[in-house]
Amino acid sequence: MTELSRRRFLGLAGAAAAVGVAVPIAAREVTSADAAVAPVVVVGGGMAGASVAKYVRLWSARTIPVTLIDANPDYTSSIMSNLVLNGQRTLSSLKFGWSTLKSTYGVNTLRGRVTAVNPTKRTVTYTNTSGLPITIGYSRLVLAPGIDFLPIPGLTGAAANRAKVVHAWQAGPQTQSLRDQLVAMPVDGTFLLTIPKAPYRCPPGPYERACVVADWIKKNRRSTGYSKPQVYVLDANAGIQAEPHNFSTAFNNIHAGVVSYVPNATVVSVDADAGKIVTTAGHFTGNVLNVIPTHTAGKIARNAGLATAPAAGGGVFCPVNVLTYESTVASGVHVLGDASATTQPKAGHVANSEAKVCADALVRLLSSPALPVDSAPVTNSACYSPITATTASWLSVVYHYDPVSKTMKAAPGQPVEAPAITTGNYRQMNTWFRVLMSDTFGT
Amino acid sequence: MRGVGVPRFVHRHRSALTIGVGLAVIMTVHGSVTSAMRVDAVSVVPTGRLWASNCMQCHGTNGMNGSFNQLAGLPVKSMMEKMHDQQTHSSIMGAQARGYTDDELLTIATYFASLPKP
Numbered sequence: 001m002t003e004l005s006r007r008r009f010l011g012l013a014g015a016a017a018a019v020g021v022a023v024p025i026a027a028r029e030v031t032s033a034d035a036a037v038a039p040v041v042v043v044g045g046g047m048a049g050a051s052v053a054k055y056v057r058l059w060s061a062r063t064i065p066v067t068l069i070d071a072n073p074d075y076t077s078s079i080m081s082n083l084v085l086n087g088q089r090t091l092s093s094l095k096f097g098w099s100t101l102k103s104t105y106g107v108n109t110l111r112g113r114v115t116a117v118n119p120t121k122r123t124v125t126y127t128n129t130s131g132l133p134i135t136i137g138y139s140r141l142v143l144a145p146g147i148d149f150l151p152i153p154g155l156t157g158a159a160a161n162r163a164k165v166v167h168a169w170q171a172g173p174q175t176q177s178l179r180d181q182l183v184a185m186p187v188d189g190t191f192l193l194t195i196p197k198a199p200y201r202c203p204p205g206p207y208e209r210a211c212v213v214a215d216w217i218k219k220n221r222r223s224t225g226y227s228k229p230q231v232y233v234l235d236a237n238a239g240i241q242a243e244p245h246n247f248s249t250a251f252n253n254i255h256a257g258v259v260s261y262v263p264n265a266t267v268v269s270v271d272a273d274a275g276k277i278v279t280t281a282g283h284f285t286g287n288v289l290n291v292i293p294t295h296t297a298g299k300i301a302r303n304a305g306l307a308t309a310p311a312a313g314g315g316v317f318c319p320v321n322v323l324t325y326e327s328t329v330a331s332g333v334h335v336l337g338d339a340s341a342t343t344q345p346k347a348g349h350v351a352n353s354e355a356k357v358c359a360d361a362l363v364r365l366l367s368s369p370a371l372p373v374d375s376a377p378v379t380n381s382a383c384y385s386p387i388t389a390t391t392a393s394w395l396s397v398v399y400h401y402d403p404v405s406k407t408m409k410a411a412p413g414q415p416v417e418a419p420a421i422t423t424g425n426y427r428q429m430n431t432w433f434r435v436l437m438s439d440t441f442g443t
Numbered sequence: 444m445r446g447v448g449v450p451r452f453v454h455r456h457r458s459a460l461t462i463g464v465g466l467a468v469i470m471t472v473h474g475s476v477t478s479a480m481r482v483d484a485v486s487v488v489p490t491g492r493l494w495a496s497n498c499m500q501c502h503g504t505n506g507m508n509g510s511f512n513q514l515a516g517l518p519v520k521s522m523m524e525k526m527h528d529q530q531t532h533s534s535i536m537g538a539q540a541r542g543y544t545d546d547e548l549l550t551i552a553t554y555f556a557s558l559p560k561p
Contacts, residue, residue, distance in 0.1 A: 058504070059492070349500055356496040360488065367487060374488075378547065380497045382535060394535045398497075398542025416538035428535070431510045436500045443504040 039139040040362060041124055043114050043300060045070035045098055047079075047348035048337030049144035051355030051440045052362075053098075057105040059363045066106075067136070068098060069126055071113040075441070078202065079348045079383070080433055081171035082209045085179050086216040086389060094171055096441040104443070117141065117304040119330035140362055142325075143306070143318075144336045144355075145298025146170070147201055147346070150314055152293050154269025154278070161272035167292045169201060181288045182213065188226050191217065192277055192286035194267050195235040196294040197313035201338050201346045203242035204395055206233065206292060208385035211247070214255040215388040222258070229260035232286065234279050236266040236313065242345075243385065243417040246393040250421065254387060267291065295346070297339040306330060309341035317341035322401065322408050323373050324361035325354060334358055343407045344399055350381035352440050377401050379408055381415075384429030392425040393418040491554030494547060497539075498555075507561040516560030522552035 042053045045068050053068045074097040083089040101107040112126035112134065125135040147170070155162055164181060166174040182191065191213055195206040214231045222230060233251075240247050240261070251259045265281035276285045296315030297307040306327045307316040318335040320327055322342055325334040336358055337351035344350050357377045364371040381397040397415040399408035418425055498506065498514055506514030514522070526548045529540040543551070 054504075055496070059488075352500055353497055356493060360493045360496075364488060371487060374493055378494050378497060378543070380500075380539060380542065382500070382539065396535050396538035396542075398539060411542040414538070414542060416541075418535070419533045432501055435503055435508075435510055438508060439499050439504050443508055 039366060040064055040066045040142065041136065041138040041140075042066060042068045042142040042144065043070075043117075043124065043126075044144035044146060044298070044337075045072075045075055045109075046144060046146055046337065046351070047440055048351035048355045049142065050075070050096075050098065050101060051352040052142050052144070052336060052359050053107045054101050054105050054440070055356050055359035056362050057101075057107055059359055060366075062106050064363065064366055065108065067108040067110060068101065069110045069112050069114060069124075070098070071111070073111065074098075076171040076175075077348070077433075077437065078169070078171040078205075079436075081168070081175050082205070082212045083386060084171075084175050085168075085182055085209065086212050087179070088389060091171065091176055096437055098441065100442045114300050117143070117300065117333065119304065119327075119333050122332055138332075139366065140332055140334065142334045142336060142358065142362075143298075143301050143304070143339065144351075145300040145339050147295045147297065147338045148299050148302070149293040150296055152270055152291055153267055155272065156269070157272025157274075165270060165272050165289045165291050168290065169205075169292050178288070178290055182216065182221075185217075185221055185287045187221050188223050188228070189221060189230065189287035190228075190285070191231045191288045191290065192275075192284055193231065193233050193290045194265070194277065194279070194292055195233065195237065195241075196292055197236045197266070197311075198241055199311055199315075199317070199346055200292065200295045202383070203345050203347070204247070204383065204385045204393075206235075207240060207242070207247040207250075208387070209290075210259055210261075211250045211255060211385075211387045212389075214258045218255070218258055219389075227257060229258060231255075231259045232284050233259060233261045234265035234267070234277065234281070234284060235261065235263050238263050242415075243393055243395050246385075246387070246417050246421055250387050250393075254421065267293075295338075297335075301335055301339045304330065304333070306333065306335055307339070311341070322354075322357070322406070323375065323377060324365070325358040326361075334362075343409065344379060345381055345397075347381060347383060348440075349383055349436060350379060350397075350399075352436065353379040353381070375401070375403070377408075382432070384425060384432055386426060386429065387421045390423050390426055391421050392429045393421045394425055394429075489554060489557070491550040494543075495551045495554040498551065506555050506558055513561055514555040515558040517552075517555055519549070519552045519556045522555060523548060526552070 042049045053066050056066050074095045077094040098109045102109045112128045114126040116125040123135050123137050166177050168174040168178040210233045217230050251261050262281050265279035268278040294313040297317045301318050306318040306329050309317050309319045318340050320340045327333045338346040361373040364373050379399045384392045384394045386392045398411045402409040501511050502514045526540045529537045
């Protein structure tokens with residue numbers, strides 16, 4: 001960054017201090033960390049939130065103060081978490097903290113649960129680890145709360161059995177539970193996986209999970225000569241939502257006879273005691289019930305009144321201007337990642353890309369005077385999906401801003417899926433993951 | 444793939460030289476910078492930086508520290524040759540490269556060439 005721009009941003013920081021943004025309001029007790037001056041406040045330290053915090057600092061030459069608030073001590077990556085199910089990874093290997101964002105980039109990291117957002121007063125309130133409510137001001141707020149789930153329809157059964165019906169779609173304790181249930185599954189047992197109506201997080205993810213689980217079952221829980229499917233993929237959608245060629249190949253060839261794919265299977269009810277799932281495409285009984293419920297925007301965004309775009313299945317998401325990711329409902333509030341309603345998938349890699357568009361816009365908007373935002377952003381989505389313990393496929397899309405529809409549109413001929421499922425892809429997958437997480441949380 | 448030379452991208456091709464001259468003029472005339480001064484956006488936000496950031500998920504922040512190829516400091520000609528070659532491949536890099544116009548790739552390549560080598 002040039003000396004000129006450095007001075008411009010220093011001017012900004014001074015201006016922010018002068019107008020007194022981020023002075024705690026109505027706090028009973030305030031620590032020095034809580035009381036930080038922060039023109040940009042980011043809520044949620046996942047793929048989108050960590051990326052935007054890092055890149056606002058990087059691209060403003062560390063002159064725009066950024067505070068990142070997250071309820072958890074660290075972030076557990078959902079990317080690669082299907083490999084916990086087959087024992088190739090541990091949950092602890094998927095944990096990422098914000099220490100580098102703090103030490104290298106100067107992000108003010110706070111632990112607390114956000115309870116309220118006031119876009120009119122431009123304040124955000126969170127409960128800190130001592131249980132104290134703290135209210136801070138912002139000039140720009142970025143919400144990256146991720147997803148929540150709608151209740152599973154017709155879920156019945158004893159509490160202990162209902163607790164075993166897990167989604168494992170936010171990596172964490174449920175991921176470990178699903179791994180443990182898979183290991184405890186009897187030989188020739190059955191694993192039921194339900195997929196909600198799109199949009200849901202990580203379009204290839206459920207199909208990837210079916211493949212990884214089928215691969216593990218073939219090696220560990222299948223009798224010689226057993227001919228029945230042991231993984232049922234009950235998809236509320238009419239067809240495979242991502243990489244249809246590769247996942248069809250996986251289901252029909254690589255894991256033939258082990259995976260049964262059932263489209264148009266919307267969950268009607270789940271009997272946790274009987275291990276029974278009733279869908280619009282029939283009844284299924286299994287030993288492990290992996291029910292991924294319909295998604296909706298994270299609670300923080302819903303409670304702030306930003307989730308006004310209804311989605312198939314009953315969830316709601318936050319409409320945004322994809323030049324800035326500013327909410328179309330509340331000015332000064334930006335919504336990134338899975339909680340937003342855009343034409344891009346809900347996934348970690350593209351969330352990192354969206355965050356950079358937002359970071360670039362914030363740097364321009366917070367310049368003094370404000371600069372026009374980029375009118376032609378490009379984002380990208382890329383991911384690898386393990387198909388077995390040694391092979392993987394991939395999916396790639398580049399999106400350009402379309403000024404007519406004001407949406408991000410896939411480049412002609414895209415998305416593109418891997419031409420083959422290979423061991424080389426599996427090796428590349430590990431490199432991709434390592435660098436993506438470094439670009440988001442580290443360096 | 445889209446055709447090259449899409450008009451709406453033309454404004455992005457102001458060279459680093461133009462930016463440098465612009466800065467020099469401003470600094471000379473005004474001596475110091477005040478918050479009221481209007482400055483062309485490209486002098487604060489380097490051209491191509493946002494597009495180039497799409498490469499950083501696999502090639503590392505600022506084109507460094509990636510386990511795939513390092514991009515920082517790569518000469519423009521070399522980068523463009525690699526991109527044109529990749530566009531003929533069925534790899535994930537090929538799929539990504541085919542998602543950009545030649546003008547966009549040139550802008551990205553020029554940005555990475557301007558960064559110091561690791």
